[in-house]
Amino acid sequence: MDAPLDTAESWLAARGEKLTELRREVLSLLLASHGPVKAYDLLAALQKQRPGASPPTVYRTLDFLVAAGIVHRIDSLQAFVVCPSFHDAHHGVLLVCERCHGVEEIDNPPWMETLRSALATGGFAMSRHELEIKGLCRNCQEIAA
Amino acid sequence: MDAPLDTAESWLAARGEKLTELRREVLSLLLASHGPVKAYDLLAALQKQRPGASPPTVYRTLDFLVAAGIVHRIDSLQAFVVCPSFHDAHHGVLLVCERCHGVEEIDNPPWMETLRSALATGGFAMSRHELEIKGLCRNCQEIAA
DNA sequence: GTGAAGATGTAATGTTATTACATTAAGGGC
């Protein structure tokens, strides 16, 4: 049993999409990393099991997984991370540590609606996509102190 | 009189730094664009008046201006924009339109402290840098509707 | 005027991402 992959498969099936062998391999590699992965690092890993893999191979697959909400792209790191809770529509917030580059995701925080409506008052419609916030994680704050 | 450039010059002087001719040219080009500019577009513009300009020329200058708080880098666009209010320390929020790629900056919104303290409770120290939020600007919402 | 630090010039290269087109696989109607 591989729970996350099975969850992804059902999630995609509900959208009328498939978790193909390639997508499964890419998602497995992302899951194995426990953190953000750069596209070309992912490509290098993928090539070990799929020698013909090339940039379009990974970028297409990542685009698909991102569009499906299974993976997020971290703009500030130019990297990709598996969403820990893609079981339902959610407004995830990605807390990106500027020191260790770790990413923590919090799901539907209580202040999200406040923020959204404050921005809406100003005429800006916040995206349903992820919100990325930079800072220092707990561990790195202690090190820096 | 060129107010924004003079303001930048004083701002830098207060930090013990200088607005050199190169920096002034780059900042002028950024100001003239009224929106985010990509580094290589800036380079192309700069080369018209400074033929020897190369990637390090623009990236070094942009790094300097970003460090000084005069310019922000928009991670989601991989572009750079002049900060409209670099007169004091501020926690700017950059509202990035996903459709037209325009950027609006709001300065120290009232909800910022709430957000910061909510994240601090969770152990995350939000950066003093800019917060970037993606969505649709007023104009693009109307077009989409 | 000389030495240190800052700023810029220059060449090369590294990293991230896309385009364009060919080929193969999967599913529906008959």
Next chain:
DNA sequence: GCCCTTAATGTAATAACATTACATCTTCAC
């Protein structure tokens, strides 16, 4: 089953974004 359409992947080339390393020039304190 066969044909057709669409989705998925393969493959080659290139575009777009950014950095390294080192040379040269400028500034300014002394």
